[in-house]
Amino acid sequence: MGVRPDGLERRDAILLRVVPYGALVVSTILVLIGDAKTPTQVWTTLGLTVTAAAWMLIVALPGASTPGPWLSGVYYAGLIVLFAVMILRSPLFGLFAWTGYPQVAYLRGRWKLVGMVATATVLSVTYVGGFDNLNASTAPIYLIFVAATGAVAVGFLALEMKRRATIDQLAEANTRREAALEENAGLHAQLLAQAREAGVHDERQRMAREIHDTLAQGFTGIIAQLEAARQNPAEWRRYADQAQSLARENLTEARRSVEALQPPHLDEARLPEAITGMSERWSRTSGVPVGVETTGEPKPMIPEVEVALFRVAQEALTNVAKHAGASRVGLTLTYLDDVVLLDVRDDGAGFDPAVNDGGFGLTSMRQRLLRVAGKLEIESSPGEGTAINATVPALPAGAQP
Incomplete structure (x- = not known):
């Protein structure tokens, strides 16, 4: 056997x-x-x-x-x-x-x-x-039948073998495609792991700057006001009020820094709903109509990827309100097999990307996307509006790099 x-x-x-x-x-x-x-x-x-x-x-x-x-x-x-x-x-x-x-x-x-x-x-x-x-008289007929049936049978065999070979080639090509998809997913995960390490370092530096530039200075001011109140008892209320005001400002800054790590909207809704809700609030505040569309089958992704897309959408709308002077904005979230695309387009003033990189907002978006192995593309020209295109790997929730 x-x-x-x-x-x-x-x-x-x-x-x-x-x-x-x-x-x-x-x-x-x-x-x-x-x-x-x-x-x-x-x-x-x-x-x-x-x-x-x-x-x-x-x-x-x-x-x-x-x-x-x-x-x-x-x-x-x-x-x-x-x-x-x-x-x-x-x-x-x-x-x-x-x-x-x-x-x-x-x-x-x-x-x-x-x-x-x-x-x-x-x-x-x-x-x-x-x-x-x-016998001798039937032998020619017999040989003709042997040749004819043999030729037909061999022809069918050749066609069958060709069909089998084609099927085997298709199966092999499909196997190679599946292997390539698995390898691509592994590379995405590896890039994400590297980006995570770089992102942790960048986030630590950002938090250090936040603490130094805002929280530390605020606490220094509070201490100074309290010391001044101790040295001038007659005016202690004025110094106490100033210390209280500084404490409230510091509390606001602390909350803002914490919220920057994980948007609370993503704790309460999936990414499409979170982006839609954020866009509607932005539209009410800015007075600019915004249309939000989701294509493909939405699927939960790892938090880092969802946070990056949410922040890019948020920063893009912020830039529109500050610089574009647009009359309308369109935002599209597209789910594909291996990537997720975010497009934000406006009909505003636009700019020349070769001359002006868009300032800190675009730099911040690029850095966020790099941390999750994503990329950012800008399409704009003066008077023609701007299109922000973000692409990130569609790593499912629970994936381990």
Whole structure:
């Protein structure tokens, strides 16, 4: 026993284990009815049928492995001998001998061609009435049938082998495509891991600047006001009020810094809903109509990717309010198989990206996207509006880089 022959699919294997037995039963019935006039002929017919059925058990047993290269050759050679002996008994067994054509599937490579020719050689005897009628006068007719049926069979075999080769090529191409997609996903995850490391460093620096520039200075001012109140008891209320005002400002700054790490809107809604809600609030504040559209099938992504897209949308709208002078804005969120796209377009003043990079806002957006292995593209020209295009890998929620 060995492995299944190349190209022999499960469906084909089932047919090859059923059809030959059906043809054998029908052939036997026809012979018993039309060409078994004596008990000897009856028993010979039944004996040949049982022998053929037993021989085909090599490949027909339920759960049996398909014969390997050596055993498949032996099996098919024995099958040809059985065909010849059975046709010698009665040409009506030609119906069973016909199953030799599909059973060449058990053979390998060029042996399939040999099997086709051998089957045509034996089967063509039935066209002249059997071996008893094969003589000098019928030999030319016999040879013509051998050549014709053999050529047709070989032609069908060539077409089948070509079809199998095409299927194998398509399967191989599909396998390569799946491997490429898996490799691409791995590269995205690797880039994201690297971007995360860089992002952590950048975020630490940003937080350090925030603390130094706002919180630390605010606390310094509060301490100074409290010390001044201690040194000037008569004016302590004025200094206390100033300290209270500084404390409130510091609290606002602290909340702003914390909110910059994770937008609270994403805690309460999915990304499309969060961006839609943020855009509607922006529109009410700025007075500029904004249209939001989501295409594709929205799917949850890892928090870093969703936060990056949300902040890019938020910063893009902020830039429109500050600089564009637009009368309307369109925002589109597109979910594809491996990436998510965010497009923000306005009909405002525009600018020349080659001369002006858009200032700190665009730089901030680029940095955010780089942290999640994404990219930012700008399309704009003076008087023609601006289009912000952000692309990030569609890493599903729970993915581990």
